[in-house]
Amino acid sequence: MTLIKIKRNSIKRNPNAGRTDYLIAGKEEHTSNPDGSESWHRDVQHVRSLFPEPKWLFEYQNNRVTCNNCGKTFGWKRLESDYLSDFGSSSICPYCKEWDCCEIEFEDIKEVLRENSRRV
Ligand SMILES: [Zn+2]
Numbered sequence: 552m553t554l555i556k557i558k559r560n561s562i563k564r565n566p567n568a569g570r571t572d573y574l575i576a577g578k579e580e581h582t583s584n585p586d587g588s589e590s591w592h593r594d595v596q597h598v599r600s601l602f603p604e605p606k607w608l609f610e611y612q613n614n615r616v617t618c619n620n621c622g623k624t625f626g627w628k629r630l631e632s633d634y635l636s637d638f639g640s641s642s643i644c645p646y647c648k649e650w651d652c653c654e655i656e657f658e659d660i661k662e663v664l665r666e667n668s669r670r671v
Pocket of ligand 1: 618619620621622623644645646647648649652
């Protein structure tokens with residue numbers, strides 16, 4: 552079992568916490584007009600989400616895991632997932648394609664916050 556830890560310095564409050572709709576700015580496009588002027592255009596997408604935005608944003612460390620089948624070691628972010636069927640796997644080995652090739656557990660953000668609040 553590998554515990555994937557949360558990067559402590561990546562934790563930040565989500566400015567959009569609790570919101571279910573927000574705007575996402577697309578890529579800015581620059582056009583040079585024939586008359587010599589320039590114009591900028593940016594697509595803005597209105598996104599509605601079924602789930603409210605989480606309170607915290609954070610990243611996981613890229614811990615290395617070892618495949619139980621072929622023995623290769625790689626960063627867990629390279630694990631592949633397949634949820635096309637009801638019995639999906641989120642830990643498919645990128646080398647030998649073995650399903651559930653290793654056991655990983657993600658650290659719980661609530662635990663980390665509790666630990667941080669004890670420290671202060
Ligand atoms: Zn493998």
